Amino acid sequence: LRKLKHEKKKSILEHAEGIPCGQSIASEVMMLDELHDRIHAAVSILPSQCRIIFRMSREEDLRYKDIATKLNISIKTVDTQIGRALKHIRKMIAEDQLHAG
Numbered sequence: 001l002r003k004l005k006h007e008k009k010k011s012i013l014e015h016a017e018g019i020p021c022g023q024s025i026a027s028e029v030m031m032l033d034e035l036h037d038r039i040h041a042a043v044s045i046l047p048s049q050c051r052i053i054f055r056m057s058r059e060e061d062l063r064y065k066d067i068a069t070k071l072n073i074s075i076k077t078v079d080t081q082i083g084r085a086l087k088h089i090r091k092m093i094a095e096d097q098l099h100a101g
Contacts, residue, residue: 002058005036035093042092046085053078054085 043051053071056062057078062070064078071078 005032038093038096039089042089043085045092046088050081050085050088053081057082 043054046054049071053067056067056070057064064075064082067073067078068075
């Protein structure tokens, strides 16, 4: 999520060069904040174990091996749960964009 957010900010700044400051940048920042809120909402409704594993990976920057050790599960389970989380998040964001646009 941090990488996505960083790349989006970088993209905004690159596109903002040559564009007068003000409205366009503010609009992009609002869109980025809205995307962050959508991601947070999608994560919050993940099944418990999936949410915990995803947050440990993305918010605590733990490696899959470390998560597996802490939760006493296999690395494959961690990998599977992260994949499910990402699939769910992408689906929720796509559905939100369909309804918004």
